[in-house]
Each structure stands twice: as structure tokens, then as C-alpha cells.
Amino acid sequence: MASAPLLYVLLPSLIIILIGKLVSLRWLRDPKIWNSIDQLNFRLLIPCLIVSILAKSNLDSYEVDQIAAVILLTLGLIAIGLFALYRLNLIKDLSAASFSSVFQTSTRWNTTIAIVLISQLFGDSYLAIIAVIMVMFMPLANVLNITMLIYLLNNDQNSLVSYISKILKNPIIVSCLVGIALSYSPIQLSNALLTGLNRLGQASVATALLSLGAGISFNMSRTGLMAITTSCIFKLVVMPVLVMILALLIGIEHKLACVMALSLAAPTAMNGYVVAKEMGGDAPLYANISSIQTLFSFITLPAWVASMKYWVT
Numbered sequence: 557m558a559s560a561p562l563l564y565v566l567l568p569s570l571i572i573i574l575i576g577k578l579v580s581l582r583w584l585r586d587p588k589i590w591n592s593i594d595q596l597n598f599r600l601l602i603p604c605l606i607v608s609i610l611a612k613s614n615l616d617s618y619e620v621d622q623i624a625a626v627i628l629l630t631l632g633l634i635a636i637g638l639f640a641l642y643r644l645n646l647i648k649d650l651s652a653a654s655f656s657s658v659f660q661t662s663t664r665w666n667t668t669i670a671i672v673l674i675s676q677l678f679g680d681s682y683l684a685i686i687a688v689i690m691v692m693f694m695p696l697a698n699v700l701n702i703t704m705l706i707y708l709l710n711n712d713q714n715s716l717v718s719y720i721s722k723i724l725k726n727p728i729i730v731s732c733l734v735g736i737a738l739s740y741s742p743i744q745l746s747n748a749l750l751t752g753l754n755r756l757g758q759a760s761v762a763t764a765l766l767s768l769g770a771g772i773s774f775n776m777s778r779t780g781l782m783a784i785t786t787s788c789i790f791k792l793v794v795m796p797v798l799v800m801i802l803a804l805l806i807g808i809e810h811k812l813a814c815v816m817a818l819s820l821a822a823p824t825a826m827n828g829y830v831v832a833k834e835m836g837g838d839a840p841l842y843a844n845i846s847s848i849q850t851l852f853s854f855i856t857l858p859a860w861v862a863s864m865k866y867w868v869t
Contacts, residue, residue, distance in 0.1 A: 566669065566850055569765060569826065573847055576769020590770050591833075597760050597767070598834045602827050603731030605757025606698075610691060610735025611745055622806050623685075624692045626816065630798045631663055631700055634790055638662060647782045652708045657832055657842040658783045660701050661824040661849065662790035665693055668761070669853070670819035677861065678815060685815050691739070693820075695732040701831065702726050709836040728831065760827060768829040772847060773840040780841060787824075787845045792856040796821035814864040821860045823849035 580590065641647060642655045650658070667690050674682050706722050723729055738745065745753075796817040803813035824846050833839035 566854060569668075569850055570847070572762060572765040573769035573772070573826075573850075576766035577772055578769075579766065580770035584770070590767055593763055593767050594830045594833050597764055597827070597830045599727050601756055601760035601763065602830065603727045604753045605760050606694060606728065606731040607735040607738070608750055608753040608757050610694070610732065611738035611753075612750060620688060620692070622803075622808050623688055623816065625806055626799060626802045626808070627689070627692045627696060629802050630795060630820075631696055633798055634663055634795060635659070635700060635704075637794070638786075638790065641786065647779065647786060649779045650783060651838070653836060653838040654779070654783055654841050656705050656708050656837040657839070657845060658787045659704055660828045660832060660837065661787040661842060661845040662795075663697055663700060664825040664828045665697065665820055666822045666825050666850075669822040669857075673822065673857065673861075674815055674819055677818070677864075678811075682815055685812065686819055689816060689819060691736075695736060698728050698732055699723070701828070702729055702835075705831070705835045705837060764827045764830055767833075768826050768843045768846060771829060771833070771839050771843040773844060780844070783841060784845050784848055788849055788852055791824055791849060792821065792852060796860060818860055818864050821853075821857060823853045 584590065638655075638659050642650065647655075647658075667686070670689075671686055674686055703723055710722070799820050800813055800817040803816055804810070808816070826846055829839055829842045829846065831837070832842040
């Protein structure tokens with residue numbers, strides 16, 4: 557794959573992140589402004605995006621059960637590995653809030669980059685696979701991350717019922733449930749309503765990137781550097797390796813396995829920054845990790861493309 561398409565999809569995100577940082581330093585210096593933007597994203601714009609994607613999804617094509625199994629096993633193994641590192645204190649002095657950002661950035665996925673990448677490599681016909689992966693990955697990753705955040709950062713000694721209640725009241729989880737229900741329901745949302753939801757959702761892409769840029773901190777400790785390194789390794793290397801191995805073991809056809817692994821080799825999603833900020837995670841660390849992951853993906857994605865071409869041929 558030529559570097560131009562990759563540059564085309566990665567560079568705009570980096571530019572918007574940089575603009576967000578410059579705006580926060582020069583014009584919008586009041587943190588309350590950015591808090592309000594994050595509230596809007598968390599409670600309205602991101603849920604609208606999730607509902608608009610899931611509601612019009614079609615799960616009747618491809619090996620949905622096999623794809624779901626690969627994604628579930630991959631997320632589960634990564635979660636176990638990360639918690640083992642945390643509990644064994646292998647990343648020294650890592651707080652619960654900081655670990656939550658390492659966890660989130662290791663288990664979220666930038667679908668925009670994946671869509672452009674697969675379209676350029678395999679053609680638009682394979683974008684349906686991305687849609688299926690997205691429908692499987694988005695709810696599982698969100699439930700996993702929201703549950704983890706509540707478990708790690710909730711200092712009250714609450715019952716299991718209270719934990720479940722908090723999970724189900726979370727706007728991201730609610731939007732996943734609503735979207736999945738609509739995708740299986742005979743009720744069809746009107747095109748006008750879907751378009752409106754999609755436009756609101758798309759607004760979250762730019763605003764989340766701006767807010768993420770505003771939250772970047774250039775003061776980084778040794779622990780912070782270790783956290784960033786851990787997340788980059790898990791997301792950019794471990795996740796695609798696990799996806800490829802599990803897909804082949806489960807019996808998924810080679811080319812489809814390559815598409816899955818390559819799409820999930822994309823860096824982390826930017827909207828997790830808003831979740832971290834709203835739920836008490838280490839938002840500046842999330843901003844730093846996601847920005848550095850995007851930079852590193854200029855190296856890792858071409859490497860994955862080269863290896864996948866070998867597997868396909």
C-alpha cells in the first residue's frame with residue numbers, strides 16, 4: 557500500500573489534535589468550556605453516533621458468530637494480560653486512574669482509519685466486514701471499558717446491583733443497547749431521523765479530537781512513559797497478532813482473517829478520552845497515548861500491510 561492513503565487518513569486527526577491544543581492555550585483557556593464540550597459529547601453526540609451505526613447494521617452476512625468469538629476472545633485475553641501487569645505492579649506507581657487509560661487505549665479501535673485502510677487494500681466490497689466487526693466490537697469494548705472504569709474508580713463499597721445499575725445508566729451503554737435492539741427490530745427508523753442522528757454523531761469526531769488535543773500534557777513521568785509503551789504494544793502489536801491467530805484457529809478463511817487483523821491494527825479511538833474525563837480516568841494520559849499511538853501507526857500499519865500481503869498471497 558502506498559503511503560499517501562495512510563497519510564491521508566492519519567494526518568487530519570493529528571492536525572485537529574494540534575489545533576485543539578493551540579486553541580486551549582490561546583483562546584479557550586477556561587477548563588469549564590472543555591468540560592461542557594465533553595459533557596455534550598458523552599451524553600448526546602457519541603451516543604447518537606453509536607445508535608446511527610448500530611441501528612442500520614446488517615448482521616446476516618459473513619460468519620458473524622465466528623467474528624464475534626474472535627473479538628470476544630481477543631478483548632478477554634488483552635484484559636487479562638493488562639490486569640496481570642497492573643496487579644503484579646510491573647508498571648511501577650501506576651494509579652488506578654492511569655491504568656484505566658492504559659486499558660481503554662489498548663482495547664478501543666479507530667474505525668475511520670480501518671475503513672480507509674481496508675478500502676484501499678481490498679476494495680469497497682470488504683467494507684461490509686468492517687461493518688460487522690464494528691457492530692461486534694463497539695458494544696463489547698464499551699461494556700468492557702465502562703465496567704472496568706466503574707470497578708476501578710468507584711471508591712464506594714457498593715453492591716453488585718449498584719454496579720450493574722451504574723453500567724446500565726451509562727449513556728454509551730444505553731446507546732449500544734438501543735442500537736442493537738433497533739438492528740434486530742422490525743421497526744425501521746426514517747431516513748430523516750437516521751440522517752439527523754448521524755450528523756449529530758459525526759460532530760463528536762471533530763469535537764472529541766479538539767478536546768483530546770486540549771487535554772494533552774507535555775509533562776511526562778517515567779511511569780507515564782511506561783504506560784504509553786505498554787498501551788502501544790498491546791494495541792498496535794498484540795491485538796492484531798491475537799486476532800490473526802484466533803481467526804485462523806477458529807477456521808476463518810485466510811483473507812478474511814487478514815482483513816480482521818489489519819483493521820484492528822489501527823490505533824485507539826479518540827472518543828475514549830471523553831469517557832476517561834467524564835468517569836474519573838486519567839484523561840491527559842489518554843490524550844498522550846492516543847496521539848502517540850497515531851504517530852507510531854505510521855510505522856506499524858505499513859509493516860502489517862506488508863505481512864498481510866504475504867499471508868494473502
